[in-house]
Amino acid sequence: ISFVPKTHPRYKSLLNREKVVEALDKGILAKAGLTAHGRGEAFDYLIGEKTTDIALKSIKASAAMLVLAENPVISINGNTIALAKDEIVQLAEELNGKIEVNLFYRTKEREENIKKAFEEDLTIKEKLNNNKIKLLGLNDANRQIPNLDSLRGKVSEKGIYSADVVLVPLEDGDRTEALVNMGKKVISIDLNPLSRTARKSTITIVDEITRCIPLLTKYVKEYKKMDKKALKNIVDNYDNKENLKEMLNYISNRLKTMDLG
Ligand code: ATP
Ligand code: MG
Numbered sequence: 001i002s003f004v005p006k007t008h009p010r011y012k013s014l015l016n017r018e019k020v021v022e023a024l025d026k027g028i029l030a031k032a033g034l035t036a037h038g039r040g041e042a043f044d045y046l047i048g049e050k051t052t053d054i055a056l057k058s059i060k061a062s063a064a065m066l067v068l069a070e071n072p073v074i075s076i077n078g079n080t081i082a083l084a085k086d087e088i089v090q091l092a093e094e095l096n097g098k099i100e101v102n103l104f105y106r107t108k109e110r111e112e113n114i115k116k117a118f119e120e121d122l123t124i125k126e127k128l129n130n131n132k133i134k135l136l137g138l139n140d141a142n143r144q145i146p147n148l149d150s151l152r153g154k155v156s157e158k159g160i161y162s163a164d165v166v167l168v169p170l171e172d173g174d175r176t177e178a179l180v181n182m183g184k185k186v187i188s189i190d191l192n193p194l195s196r197t198a199r200k201s202t203i204t205i206v207d208e209i210t211r212c213i214p215l216l217t218k219y220v221k222e223y224k225k226m227d228k229k230a231l232k233n234i235v236d237n238y239d240n241k242e243n244l245k246e247m248l249n250y251i252s253n254r255l256k257t258m259d260l261g
Helices: 010-026 032-047 054-068 080-092 108-120 120-129 172-180 198-202 209-222 228-236 242-254
Strands: 074-078 098-101 133-134 165-169 185-189 203-205
Touching: 010 074, 010 080, 032 080, 032 242, 054 074, 054 165, 054 185, 054 209, 054 228, 054 242, 074 080, 074 203, 080 098, 080 108, 080 209, 108 120, 120 133, 165 172, 172 185, 172 198, 185 198, 185 209, 198 203, 198 242, 203 242
Parallel strands: 074 098, 074 165, 098 133, 165 185, 185 203
Antiparallel strands: none
16 A cells, blocks of 8 residues: 555655555565665666657667567566566567566575565466466576576576577666677666667666556567567667767756756
């Protein structure tokens, strides 16, 4: 139950903060997840707490890449589950259903709590039972991403290990780089356009996770009806470094012309 008044001008942000705290209490989120969230909030202020046209370009390129993928996987961690569990499930359903739990601080207890969070929700449980979505990376993280220490690099054979495209919301730079070095296409969601994750990814969506996943799902639905050549065009015309530069320009112009009245 939320204590944030709906009339609060920054309702959504405060609600997200509550969700993150709740996930900490439920043993889903590691303490360090709180600081990661705070950093995200700060960058969201800088972009104006809305999806920019620049981010929309990344979202469209990501949707095209996901539809073209042979074996896409959505990687999730504590922050992602705290904020966008339902939204992730909806996106996975439009793809091959593969969701992989990939934790920076992996403990058996946290894994159990995450499993419980998915199965507690009866509509999600039904989708798991019907194989509409698959929750990987819990009992089957037997493969190792090269050049990462053993705990952080554990992945599932059917999931991230064999994926051609991996969506990594709120990911760490080290792991992003390791996935790219494995030859995978990496789509990240990260409000910080300066992070190593943002700079190493194939596509970076500089937007808040709860705002951009529903948009991503919307474009995936739309693009599934389009021919592959047109989708390939969208992907080929996207340049991530260019997009990040546009975002930095956008932020600096916004700050320079800001009305503080
Ligand atoms: P890197 O390792 O990539 O250089 P980092 O160490 O600064 O980044 P991490 O803590 O590894 O950051 O990753 C968390 C990232 O997720 C942060 O860059 C933060 O901006 C971003 N983030 C946090 N909350 C959200 C959110 N709600 N939506 C989108 N991005 C978020
Ligand atoms: Mg990091």
